[in-house]
Amino acid sequence: MGHTQPHGYDKYAYEPFAVTVDLAVLTIRSGALHVLLVERGQDPYAGHWALPGGFVEPSESAETAARRELAEETGLADVTGLHLEQLRTYSEPDRDPRMRVVSVAFTALLPDAPEPHAGSDAARAGWLAYDKPRPLAFDHDRILADAHEHVGTQLELTCLATAFCPAEFTLGELQHVYETVWGTALDRPNFRRKVLATPGFVEPVPGAARLTGGRGKPAALYRAGTATTLQPPLLRPNPEGRSA
Amino acid sequence: MGHTQPHGYDKYAYEPFAVTVDLAVLTIRSGALHVLLVERGQDPYAGHWALPGGFVEPSESAETAARRELAEETGLADVTGLHLEQLRTYSEPDRDPRMRVVSVAFTALLPDAPEPHAGSDAARAGWLAYDKPRPLAFDHDRILADAHEHVGTQLELTCLATAFCPAEFTLGELQHVYETVWGTALDRPNFRRKVLATPGFVEPVPGAARLTGGRGKPAALYRAGTATTLQPPLLRPNPEGRSA
DNA sequence: GCTCTTTATAGTCGCATTGACTATTAAGGG
DNA sequence: CCCTTAATAGTCAATGCGACTATAAAGAGC
Numbered sequence: 207m208g209h210t211q212p213h214g215y216d217k218y219a220y221e222p223f224a225v226t227v228d229l230a231v232l233t234i235r236s237g238a239l240h241v242l243l244v245e246r247g248q249d250p251y252a253g254h255w256a257l258p259g260g261f262v263e264p265s266e267s268a269e270t271a272a273r274r275e276l277a278e279e280t281g282l283a284d285v286t287g288l289h290l291e292q293l294r295t296y297s298e299p300d301r302d303p304r305m306r307v308v309s310v311a312f313t314a315l316l317p318d319a320p321e322p323h324a325g326s327d328a329a330r331a332g333w334l335a336y337d338k339p340r341p342l343a344f345d346h347d348r349i350l351a352d353a354h355e356h357v358g359t360q361l362e363l364t365c366l367a368t369a370f371c372p373a374e375f376t377l378g379e380l381q382h383v384y385e386t387v388w389g390t391a392l393d394r395p396n397f398r399r400k401v402l403a404t405p406g407f408v409e410p411v412p413g414a415a416r417l418t419g420g421r422g423k424p425a426a427l428y429r430a431g432t433a434t435t436l437q438p439p440l441l442r443p444n445p446e447g448r449s450a
Numbered sequence: 451m452g453h454t455q456p457h458g459y460d461k462y463a464y465e466p467f468a469v470t471v472d473l474a475v476l477t478i479r480s481g482a483l484h485v486l487l488v489e490r491g492q493d494p495y496a497g498h499w500a501l502p503g504g505f506v507e508p509s510e511s512a513e514t515a516a517r518r519e520l521a522e523e524t525g526l527a528d529v530t531g532l533h534l535e536q537l538r539t540y541s542e543p544d545r546d547p548r549m550r551v552v553s554v555a556f557t558a559l560l561p562d563a564p565e566p567h568a569g570s571d572a573a574r575a576g577w578l579a580y581d582k583p584r585p586l587a588f589d590h591d592r593i594l595a596d597a598h599e600h601v602g603t604q605l606e607l608t609c610l611a612t613a614f615c616p617a618e619f620t621l622g623e624l625q626h627v628y629e630t631v632w633g634t635a636l637d638r639p640n641f642r643r644k645v646l647a648t649p650g651f652v653e654p655v656p657g658a659a660r661l662t663g664g665r666g667k668p669a670a671l672y673r674a675g676t677a678t679t680l681q682p683p684l685l686r687p688n689p690e691g692r693s694a
Numbered sequence: 695g696c697t698c699t700t701t702a703t704a705g706t707c708g709c710a711t712t713g714a715c716t717a718t719t720a721a722g723g724g
Numbered sequence: 725c726c727c728t729t730a731a732t733a734g735t736c737a738a739t740g741c742g743a744c745t746a747t748a749a750a751g752a753g754c
Contacts, residue, residue: 222466223506225541225552262467264550268541295539295554297469297512306508308469308552310539363607378702396742398703403740422701423749438685438740622731640713642732647711666730667720682711696754704747711740718733724726 228259230353239336247329251343268310280322289369315369368430376425406433472503474597483580491573495587512554524566533613559613612674620669650677
């Protein structure tokens with residue numbers, strides 16, 4: 207990898223780029239937002255935490271590559287309820303010191319958090335608390351911040367919150383998703399009212415109730431409904447800087 | 451990593467891609483939504499209309515390339531009030547029959563519509579009514595539809611509508627932006643009330659009024675304010691399929 | 695047993711937003 | 725001088741939602 211000039215490769219009249227995917231995989235563990243990170247085994251940024259990701263292969267779309275990389279690099283294959291969504295593309299010329307890399311970033315939400323095992327390029331892989339592990343390699347701090355903001359906005363507008371929950375969940379657990387991602391407390395009766403008043407957001411599991419860890423009145427169980435958008439939206443209480 | 455690459459180009463351990471930008475440039479002309487299109491001069495899709503765009507150069511980010519291509523290919527350089535925003539990236543392996551091309555798509559909104567003049571690759575360039583010119587080349591029909599939906603959603607959530615308007619505009623013109631993009635009629639007094647009740651959306655131009663083409667009571671003029679988000683949002687009356 | 699704590703669930707009250715209206719004002723056209 | 729057209733002002737009821745209070749059902753501790 208010494209030279210910087212292409213030689214004998216004039217099939218294309220354009221400059222070739224490396225195209226990669228980066229994944230901001232979020233979940234809620236022990237009541238806090240966690241992100242899936244891998245420890246880089248080689249330079250640059252050896253020893254730093256980074257978002258999982260890798261090169262897109264010739265026959266793949268970026269979406270396909272994202273699923274493959276997630277499986278390869280962390281062993282999270284065929285996770286039920288994985289919600290994968292394109293975030294945006296990062297293409298600043300100097301974002302990778304080695305070469306020109308354009309990266310398509312994705313957000314992924316997981317209901318539960320099986321412990322990942324490090325794959326090919328990664329020294330380690332694991333769930334880290336969202337606030338902890340900075341700075342990340344490359345521009346991954348920014349990507350992760352963008353992903354967090356995007357998920358926060360999506361919670362306002364869509365039924366995405368169920369993607370953080372297992373197949374059956376209580377309304378308290380659903381509320382905890384909002385509180386964890388937004389970092390604010392919500393009024394429980396009002397949250398209930400809003401969720402139940404939105405057709406297709408959740409549907410009750412007949413006759414089922416769960417003891418929520420022990421204490422307190424057992425909560426009714428719900429499943430994710432068929433609706434995808436929240437109309438009207440469920441706006442977060444603190445209306446400051448949101449996406450454009 | 452797969453190595454199907456031809457002749458002596460092993461500088462990279464990955465497959466090189468062409469990276470392009472595609473622009474969905476929208477404006478309102480004669481009261482209807484128009485899109486900036488170029489007629490392709492060469493195969494594939496010679497003679498078809500396509501979104502303007504082109505290859506990202508080695509020293510550019512996709513955003514920079516988008517602005518350059520817009521200027522080069524259509525002569526729309528330094529347009530005042532151009533709002534450029536990344537939409538998403540299209541990376542299906544077969545989206546360009548010639549080769550592997552990953553394209554970062556942008557939406558751009560223009561207040562007025564200077565007539566473009568065709569540039570390098572384009573046989574012609576011009577504003578075409580949004581509904582008319584299908585099918586477009588490549589997967590540009592889908593990109594354009596995604597852009598339209600995205601702009602519609604942004605109108606609900608942000609102050610983006612002013613990007614379609616000249617520096618000074620009437621509330622009737624602003625309302626027309628919403629009606630044109632959404633394809634629905636809005637109640638005029640209610641629209642006024644909502645816009646004026648949102649701090650920073652518009653600010654009045656003191657003592658100015660415009661005869662709106664002649665007939666009717668002269669309308670007060672407004673300028674775009676400093677706010678970027680609409681809180682609470684301005685939801686479109688027909689709540690069906692929206693973005694995820 | 696009993697109370698205390700915890701959590702879920704039910705319901706109330708008032709304000710703010712919004713949809714559907716009606717009314718008035720100010721221009722141009724015949 | 726009345727028409728039409730468009731902007732602006734205002735009314736009224738339904739709904740949504742924030743801030744509450746109240747009740748129900750579980751375990752913990754004694």
